[in-house]
Amino acid sequence: xxxxxxMSGTSADGINVALARVQGRGFRSxxxxxxxxxxxxxxxxxxxxxxxxxxxxxxxxxxxxxxFVLGELYAxxxxxxxxxxxxxxxxxGCHGQTLYHQGNPSPFLGHRIAxxxxxxxASIIAAKLGVPVVSDFRPAEMAAGGKGAPLVPFLxxxxxxxxxxGRIVQNLGGIGNLTAIPPRALPDQLVAFDTGPxxxxxxxxxxxxxDKPFDRNGRLAARGxxxxxxxxxxxxNPFFRQKPPKTAGREQFGRExxxxxxxxxxxxxxxxxxATATALTARSISIAVRRFVLPxxxxxAANSARFRELVxxxxxxxxxxxxxxxxxxxxxxxxxxxxxxxxxxPSEAKEAVAFALLAxxxxxxxPSNVPSATGAKRPAILGKVSYA
Amino acid sequence: xxxxxxMSGTSADGINVALARVQGRGFRSxxxxxxxxxxxxxxxxxxxxxxxxxxxxxxxxxxxxxxFVLGELYAxxxxxxxxxxxxxxxxxGCHGQTLYHQGNPSPFLGHRIAxxxxxxxASIIAAKLGVPVVSDFRPAEMAAGGKGAPLVPFLxxxxxxxxxxGRIVQNLGGIGNLTAIPPRALPDQLVAFDTGPxxxxxxxxxxxxxDKPFDRNGRLAARGxxxxxxxxxxxxNPFFRQKPPKTAGREQFGRExxxxxxxxxxxxxxxxxxATATALTARSISIAVRRFVLPxxxxxAANSARFRELVxxxxxxxxxxxxxxxxxxxxxxxxxxxxxxxxxxPSEAKEAVAFALLAxxxxxxxPSNVPSATGAKRPAILGKVSYA
Numbered sequence: 001x002x003x004x005x006x007m008s009g010t011s012a013d014g015i016n017v018a019l020a021r022v023q024g025r026g027f028r029s030x031x032x033x034x035x036x037x038x039x040x041x042x043x044x045x046x047x048x049x050x051x052x053x054x055x056x057x058x059x060x061x062x063x064x065x066x067x068f069v070l071g072e073l074y075a076x077x078x079x080x081x082x083x084x085x086x087x088x089x090x091x092x093g094c095h096g097q098t099l100y101h102q103g104n105p106s107p108f109l110g111h112r113i114a115x116x117x118x119x120x121x122a123s124i125i126a127a128k129l130g131v132p133v134v135s136d137f138r139p140a141e142m143a144a145g146g147k148g149a150p151l152v153p154f155l156x157x158x159x160x161x162x163x164x165x166g167r168i169v170q171n172l173g174g175i176g177n178l179t180a181i182p183p184r185a186l187p188d189q190l191v192a193f194d195t196g197p198x199x200x201x202x203x204x205x206x207x208x209x210x211d212k213p214f215d216r217n218g219r220l221a222a223r224g225x226x227x228x229x230x231x232x233x234x235x236x237n238p239f240f241r242q243k244p245p246k247t248a249g250r251e252q253f254g255r256e257x258x259x260x261x262x263x264x265x266x267x268x269x270x271x272x273x274x275a276t277a278t279a280l281t282a283r284s285i286s287i288a289v290r291r292f293v294l295p296x297x298x299x300x301a302a303n304s305a306r307f308r309e310l311v312x313x314x315x316x317x318x319x320x321x322x323x324x325x326x327x328x329x330x331x332x333x334x335x336x337x338x339x340x341x342x343x344x345x346p347s348e349a350k351e352a353v354a355f356a357l358l359a360x361x362x363x364x365x366x367p368s369n370v371p372s373a374t375g376a377k378r379p380a381i382l383g384k385v386s387y388a
Numbered sequence: 389x390x391x392x393x394x395m396s397g398t399s400a401d402g403i404n405v406a407l408a409r410v411q412g413r414g415f416r417s418x419x420x421x422x423x424x425x426x427x428x429x430x431x432x433x434x435x436x437x438x439x440x441x442x443x444x445x446x447x448x449x450x451x452x453x454x455x456f457v458l459g460e461l462y463a464x465x466x467x468x469x470x471x472x473x474x475x476x477x478x479x480x481g482c483h484g485q486t487l488y489h490q491g492n493p494s495p496f497l498g499h500r501i502a503x504x505x506x507x508x509x510a511s512i513i514a515a516k517l518g519v520p521v522v523s524d525f526r527p528a529e530m531a532a533g534g535k536g537a538p539l540v541p542f543l544x545x546x547x548x549x550x551x552x553x554g555r556i557v558q559n560l561g562g563i564g565n566l567t568a569i570p571p572r573a574l575p576d577q578l579v580a581f582d583t584g585p586x587x588x589x590x591x592x593x594x595x596x597x598x599d600k601p602f603d604r605n606g607r608l609a610a611r612g613x614x615x616x617x618x619x620x621x622x623x624x625n626p627f628f629r630q631k632p633p634k635t636a637g638r639e640q641f642g643r644e645x646x647x648x649x650x651x652x653x654x655x656x657x658x659x660x661x662x663a664t665a666t667a668l669t670a671r672s673i674s675i676a677v678r679r680f681v682l683p684x685x686x687x688x689a690a691n692s693a694r695f696r697e698l699v700x701x702x703x704x705x706x707x708x709x710x711x712x713x714x715x716x717x718x719x720x721x722x723x724x725x726x727x728x729x730x731x732x733x734p735s736e737a738k739e740a741v742a743f744a745l746l747a748x749x750x751x752x753x754x755p756s757n758v759p760s761a762t763g764a765k766r767p768a769i770l771g772k773v774s775y776a
Contacts, residue, residue: 042497042498044497045497045498048497052448053448055448056447056448057446057447058446058448059444059445060443060444060446060487060488061444061488062496063488063505064487064488064490064504065490065497065503066497067503067505068499068502068503068530069496069497069499071531072499072501099448099452100448100449100451100452102452108454108457109430109432109436109454109457110432110433111456111460113453113457113460115452115455117448117451117455121503121527121531122527122772123524123531123772124531126528127528127531127532127768128531135772136511136772139456139509139510139512140511140514140515140774140775142456142511143459143511143512143514143515143516362775380515381776383774384511384523384524384772384773384774385772385773386528386771386772387528387769388769
């Protein structure tokens with residue numbers, strides 16, 4: 001079955017469309033990426049999305065209209081992708097644009113609730129394309145007691161599980177997160193958690209010192225050296241000791257954290273400071289792997305049954321200095337560092353591909369959450385089906 | 389199949405749950421109401437819903453939370469209904485709480501879009517009850533080019549179509565609307581439109597003159613006489629001449645209209661004024677029937693093939709004076725006036741029953757809109773399916 005996966009990330013840049021061939025059932029599915037395209041949002045749509053995400057308060061009428069406009073744009077994007085690839089999909093999985101996500105329950109109107117909100121009207125997509133659409137994946141995960149995220153570990157398992165050696169899939173977005181797939185793992189033996197900052201701290205430091213949005217290709221960090229004493233101080237942050245499952249965000253590694261980093265580095269060379277921020281991401285990954293992943297198989301650690309590879313995906317793979325530092329950190333652990341591109345999956349396509357795979361499961365009425373990653377109490381069939 | 393229908397109206401009073409047995413397929417379905425219950429919203433929930441409906445601006449986080457809290461409340465309501473009725477449903481159809489509805493397209497972010505928004509998270513209902521849920525019926529109707537409303541004509545057809553005589557189903561909510569089902573009509577021969585004020589003007593006049601929310605049982609109107617000259621003046625409103633399909637709301641029959649009515653009645657007795665408002669609803673129905681419904685079968689008007697009954701539902705059926713006036717208006721047309729209660733369907737259960745019926749169609753992957761009522765370009769399978 002050819003399935004289109006549609007994703008819009010929190011940066012609100014636009015729409016990722018992946019066309020994938022999916023076969024099989026559940027965790028034994030097989031997946032082949034056929035094509036992938038990115039479509040930027042029109043400027044005024046991006047502005048409206050960012051306003052809705054960041055506003056404490058928004059117009060109810062405009063939120064309703066935005067939902068329908070995004071539906072139109074998603075349909076147009078899938079149509080354009082099909083035309084360019086000369087393929088037609090039989091099913092669409094659309095994540096939508098997240099406007100709000102609160103993974104941990106808190107009291108509201110007499111109930112303790114977690115909640116999540118993805119917008120982009122699936123009925124419009126189904127009507128315009130003439131195929132069924134699965135949308136709104138996260139609420140069912142929360143209804144099963146989970147945090148509604150991460151949902152990508154299901155794809156990680158399907159792509160990377162291996163009979164003889166374990167793999168760790170490390171994503172480097174704003175935050176870093178990993179999915180550990182032990183050798184011969186059953187799906188419920190996956191471990192997934194946030195490792196700490198991904199690009200978030202590097203970007204913030206680069207913006208502050210060099211007035212650039214990010215350290216392109218890691219060139220600034222390459223000209224400096226990490227300051228080991230600062231690194232050690234930053235790694236005392238309790239987040240790195242906390243046992244998984246754990247999630248991080250701007251609350252842990254946002255403005256406050258960056259201010260502290262800059263304070264500790266006060267008289268240092270600017271390139272050394274960017275190098276330190278970069279080393280922080282690399283070191284936090286190796287710490288996570290040593291503390292929380294390797295012990296998973298230690299008890300049964302025949303030499304043949306261990307974690308041999310770290311597969312890196314996300315924007316961070318474009319930072320050559322970061323990738324070099326991660327390699328240096330993991331070599332003593334006898335782990336090889338690869339990128340998801342090596343497996344035929346471009347980093348930027350990954351989430352769109354994930355929602356093609358999840359939609360396929362829902363269409364087959366199969367669950368696709370990974371309770372060990374989300375904290376859910378049980379498997380859940382994710383999303384809602386709109387018929388054409 | 390036993391299906392629960394769940395409805396929350398725009399008055400935001402609470403939750404109607406109907407348990408119905410549904411059989412057959414599409415327009416040939418049969419339906420039996422098994423039980424019906426009403427559950428008021430907790431005070432703070434009603435306040436939050438009304439605030440979200442009326443606010444120009446609302447907190448994005450709170451709107452997301454409200455969606456999940458309503459899901460919990462809907463699940464609880466269905467559970468309570470099942471316990472009291474000693475029945476278990478196999479499917480739920482949940483309309484949700486409308487926060488916004490714009491039936492006519494207007495420009496937004498470079499697109500011409502109509503839109504609608506019903507809240508109340510279906511994934512929560514499916515998870516808590518362990519049965520599939522169909523929700524969010526209106527967007528697919530709009531995606532098919534319709535106004536997303538009315539959706540009740542499908543139920544009207546299933547309940548009231550008749551081989552030998554035509555029936556008109558008149559609902560009296562705030563606004564009055566009718567569905568005309570000609571004798572031997574095929575589903576696409578239905579005609580549905582708003583007739584004008586239902587209880588809206590009567591309620592407003594009663595509130596203004598007697599400081600009461602409505603004219604209980606029509607007692608105030610019963611003590612007065614309609615002022616014919618005022619009535620004739622009010623009926624010059626262009627809405628009553630406008631050809632169907634047409635919809636009315638507060639824009640036509642809200643504060644402005646009531647001010648004009650009171651101005652025209654200036655020196656009249658208060659009871660006469662309420663009687664005039666009541667007669668306006670009755671007269672506007674007979675005008676709609678004469679002008680737009682009876683001509684439908686006139687061409688083929690064998691005496692046996694005509695509209696013989698007006699079946700009234702909605703809160704207005706409790707107003708004895710209004711019902712008497714409607715009878716007086718329709719007697720010259722040789723039409724009998726009945727209430728939906730006569731057919732075993734309590735007025736207040738009707739919409740909840742409708743969404744049980746529509747959910748059943750969607751579960752069978754059958755369309756259930758009535759294009760001649762909504763203006764849609766084609767039949768559409770309504771709603772989104774969440775699996776348990």
